Amino acid sequence: MKFIKTEFLFLLTILFFSSCAQKAQENINVSSDKMIIRISEIEIDPNYLDEYISILKEEAEASVRLEKGVVSIYPMLQKEKPNEIRILEIYADKYAYEAHLQTPHFKHYKTTTLEMVKALKLIDMEAIDGETMPKIFTKLRQ
Missing domain, CATH: 3.30.70.100 (Alpha-Beta Plaits)
Structure with a gap:
């Protein structure tokens, strides 16, 4: 049971960080007038x-x-x-x-x-x- 909880927490952590990375990519604001x-x-x-x-x-x-x-x-x-x-x-x-x-x-x-x-x-x-x-x-x- 403890092994299953650890795996579940590990999976949730991976999903969370993947979601954050994807959001960061989506939120990149390129301003061509400053480039x-x-x-x-x-x-x-x-x-x-x-x-x-x-x-x-x-x-x-x-x-x-x-x-x-x-x-x-x-x-x-x-x-x-x-x-x-x-x-x-x-x-x-x-x-x-x-x-x-x-x-x-x-x-x-x-x-x-x-x-x-x-x-x-x-x-x-x-x-x-x-x-x-x-x-x-x-x-x-x-």
Whole structure:
């Protein structure tokens, strides 16, 4: 009997925490007017491309995993010109962006790739349809 009570309490605890996690996901309020959205256009010296990509992948993964306010750091390269990198950066707000710039992983990325970068252009963007953006990220979880 005691075993059944313990199992029942364990099951209730799991259900409770699952419900709380689901509610937290549903209550995420994305405000596109506060978000920092940017496309970084980066030209890399072809001699350093593999090394640069390795460092960039580490930085992007750490930023998304460790920083609550980093919504996206999504690096891409052009098929025709692989040394032309584009990064879709999305931050919850300016405070998240400013905090990101102070992280050890970003500082490591910036200092170790400085000589690899031939050109850098940061293009600030604005969402046209802020209501659809949360649906995109929700869809990825399915």
